[in-house]
Amino acid sequence: MSIRLKLTLSYTGFVLLAGILMLVTGWLFLTRVPHIGLVFVPDYQLAVASDFAPLAAVTLSFLLVFGLAGGWFLAGRMLAPLNSITQATRTAATGSLSHRIQLPGRQDEFRELADAFDAMLAQLEAHVGEQQRFAANASHELRTPLATTKALLDVARADPARATDPLIDRLHTVNTRAIDLTEALLLLSRADRQTFTREDVDLSLVAEEATETLLPLAEKQKVTLETDGDIAPTTGSPALLLQLTTNLVHNGIVHNRPGPGSVRVTTEARPYTVVLTVENTGEPVPPDLVPHLTEPFQRGTERVHTDHPGAGLGLAIVRSITHAHHGTLTLTARPGGGLRVTVELPAAATPRP
Template identity: 60%
Template structure:
């Protein structure tokens, strides 16, 4: 934190600004009055004496009983003596009124900032559950408070998710290490017993730990967005992934259908390839035991490009679907399958999608299975091109 010398408070600055503006307006008003008065008041007044005969009533010829013997007309000096003291008192009153009123008005105007500052300090101390909840009509302070509350809400959810992720990752990493430790203790007690089976078990446990570590690194890379964006065609990636996963689909008796249009999007080829592979492999593994189908479609829309992965399978409730993108949440039968994952497939897919400024949505199919849709921004140089027909 940079050390800065103390300065005037915002409230004091506003008070001085209000008072200064009021003084300026009062001074200008008095100056205008003074200028206009001086235009009609000469510096010296010459008064001609009125003859006595001219001070009689024309009808009777007799003098007026109240006819003035002399006439007083103020000159500029008289005006200055009368105007300047009153103007000075008026300016002093405006100064005091501006300072007091400015202090009160500044306090009322800055009161929301006080609540926002308190909430910021609580957040800096680790209390993310506090909300400003500023009342009143919508204005700049209300928008700032609502934006800050929204940031606190997202930050609190992110911190909670990171804590759950750290706890789950620790548990998942501890499991293969514990199994390895147990197998090594068995081998040390009886070196000649079940040597081949022991080596095979150690190999499987070690391979699972490697996959888990690679998945965690990939998830961290996607969250940090530490990649260079290139022009990537999702349809080509889908074709490459389908060629790689056809043996797995045939082994499980799953029909893999791929179709769509050219879908260029800016992003990382490696991460987008991992995204497509995770979604397609998930759709194949979590399917019917035989006779299932996976439909993969790519296309373009006015808002960007789209990847759709749909599969048959067991009937899922919306509550179950909403938890599938959480880290280390596995679908039914996944742990016991021949392609058991580490529970990060859909979590990685969601992180990769968010890192590419996209959106991933999961919807259960009424007939069973899952429909996953990924929406990504289109490449800047491709947005103005007309859409082509679907490619078989």
């Protein structure tokens, strides 16, 4: 039972109670107090009751209807600010912290609640923005020294006069992983801030481009790539959506089972959304671990291919890009092993003829 209905019933109950008390008072006045002229009429109380009863029933019926209609209207007016606060809460829950209630009217309890909620959103937006700027700035500052180190290591590895030194190869691997992590943090920050221009994108073409790019890696690891589906038009950043698809396909390859495996990429067009699905064969993923796979630096299974250590941000980046495009991300453990990842995005608006 909603609060509006409870308030309506309470208001109706008070109106009916007041009406009943007034009718009882009138009945007592007519039947208990002697009236000049009526005292000469035998059993005049019965005549008064027969005339008073229909009037009382009509009065109570009117009060019931009036109480329900008036209570429903007044409760709606009283709770309208609460509906605005609820809508703002739902908007903030989707990650949009820039929305403000800005409740008009006099300074009452609802206005104080709305102002406090706006202040909380402003502080959250400032803190999140500060964290994102720090991650972006720190990652950007790390790119130059890491690139310089990589260049020096490449020169050392390419020097034919040097003796084989496994330490240099190890340093090169660690440096490459640090560069990948830095680039992933920059991409994650960019997706969270939604600083990109929206364009028309066909997810089916994006899926084909991602699979073609990763085909050499798949062949090297004996993983079969399969693509299928419909034209799936949406709007967003082509670069970010390509990164999303590439991350999913790459995860499907490196987290596959040893030996022959497969990664299947499909697209689907629905009435109001488009869907990208990537599923792979692999080791069984515990169901209780699936909800945590999109957290940064989480992995569902050990990587089969040690030459692609990754940064642990693949699915976190996928989640951020999906949310930045107002979509939903669903992860499901396949019964036979592996993972099915579904990305559902709003379909592109169909142009009017």
